[in-house]
Amino acid sequence: MMRSLWELGEDRLLAQILPQLQQNARVVTGAGDDCAVVQFRGAKQWLLLKSDCVVEGIHFVARGNARAVGWKAMMRGLSDFAAMSGVPQFALITLVIAGKKQVMWVRDLYRGLDQAARYFDIAIVGGETSDTDGPTVVVVSVVGSVEPDRCILRSGGKANDDLFVTGKLGGSIRRRHLNFVARIEEARWLTANFKVHAMMDLSDGLGADLPRLARASRLAFSIDERALPVSRGCTVQQAISDGEDYELLFAVSRRDRARLERMWRRKFPKLGLRRIGYLHQRSKIKHQTFLRGYVHFRERR
């Protein structure tokens, strides 16, 4: 049976492969959450690891602004750090690019990578380059830390937790996907002040990502569509399925609701925080199926 990746789908294939791979006693959480979490000998803090890539023709256009491509390539990985309330510290760059490409493009790319790194005091400690006959690929690997009691997985959601999202959803492709700032400051503030049960960043769209958080927490969810923070000019459907929002989705006890909403407004007056629904036991209400987000290989069928 010779199936293509399109037919099987990326998520299903990796879900089959990744659990079979070699692990060791130092792994807290391997593939499957926003970052990997591991223990490093002698350190009290956990080590967070994440690799992510942008590909010409998929995530950016060849004639596009190279500085913006670099910014995005770095910020995508940092958004995964935000999702776990992690502190990024080091980054490695791998650039696969044809020798005929312009030196100026590479300089601008690195300018964007470096600007994004400086924003969070991250050191870029490696830069590998390889030739290719095909599209440019930029891979960013980020290494950082998190206090064990502030590391937020997707799997910690509890029944009756409120679900919150930051910012607005939908329409990111028009501009925001190239100049967003990872929600690291917000995530760190949240875990310094509240007991966040589960968190992730919205990269594939609420419709794809929320079911992942609920599934990891072995719960179902209920969403009030009218409560979704829809970007200006977008429909609810776009807010659910556009993707690349890079906002935070998180679950906290409803006992914290009032204090969270009040303190958030004071701390981040320019950034919205919206309660969009709640988690509940699977049996209670049938799993909502109207949510359908961006799924990599399937999208292009």
Next chain:
Amino acid sequence: MMRSLWELGEDRLLAQILPQLQQNARVVTGAGDDCAVVQFRGAKQWLLLKSDCVVEGIHFVARGNARAVGWKAMMRGLSDFAAMSGVPQFALITLVIAGKKQVMWVRDLYRGLDQAARYFDIAIVGGETSDTDGPTVVVVSVVGSVEPDRCILRSGGKANDDLFVTGKLGGSIRRRHLNFVARIEEARWLTANFKVHAMMDLSDGLGADLPRLARASRLAFSIDERALPVSRGCTVQQAISDGEDYELLFAVSRRDRARLERMWRRKFPKLGLRRIGYLHQRSKIKHQTFLRGYVHFRERR
């Protein structure tokens, strides 16, 4: 002035860009050595970081053995760990691959990645996948540790140090480049028993790599061509410039020579160790220019 990467050359471009990038106080050695070396809060050991990639059409052929591609993709990064006497512990995989490709190919690729990881008890803790319209790209990021007093840089070579290489050089493309084992065990043994001053792995060929070690140590080198451990069926020129040997090149005091050669034969009876020359002050003899190795972008002009 619109120069292409071919015209400028990968090494020169990165040599210009990388020193300008954001660093921070926790960086021991950033880009420029085989791995990056950084400090992680509370840990006595240093953290080693390395990303590396293999690209279809450049490092492997589309119809090739996917398991061997995976093995090679992992072992290349591990060879950089050997170069610093590091202990690899965790790996992240980023796979950029067209949706039309076969699921079986990806499974075999991961089988090879996992076999190489298991060889050194490394946990694969992340697997990102992206679509592409172009050739397959496999990026492996490896994270591990090294004791500060056993971390060997390229820059520590001293005048009159002997230069040694392990194994044989040249002709790797015929087979060895797909099934080699990174010299981690050998490197760990060396630093447990000897004061190694400088070390690196031979990936671009002795002719490209030895000048890098000498330059980093601010020294010149002298090589006895007749002493080179040339692979069967290869010329001296091939041993110098073929590349992908993944052997160790290192500098130790000549006072350790006899003990090293004697102990090595006993410990690794099947693996050769050859003294090929020595380091010396730059003024003494003119820098040898006959050595010319594999240089990525230039090779294809």
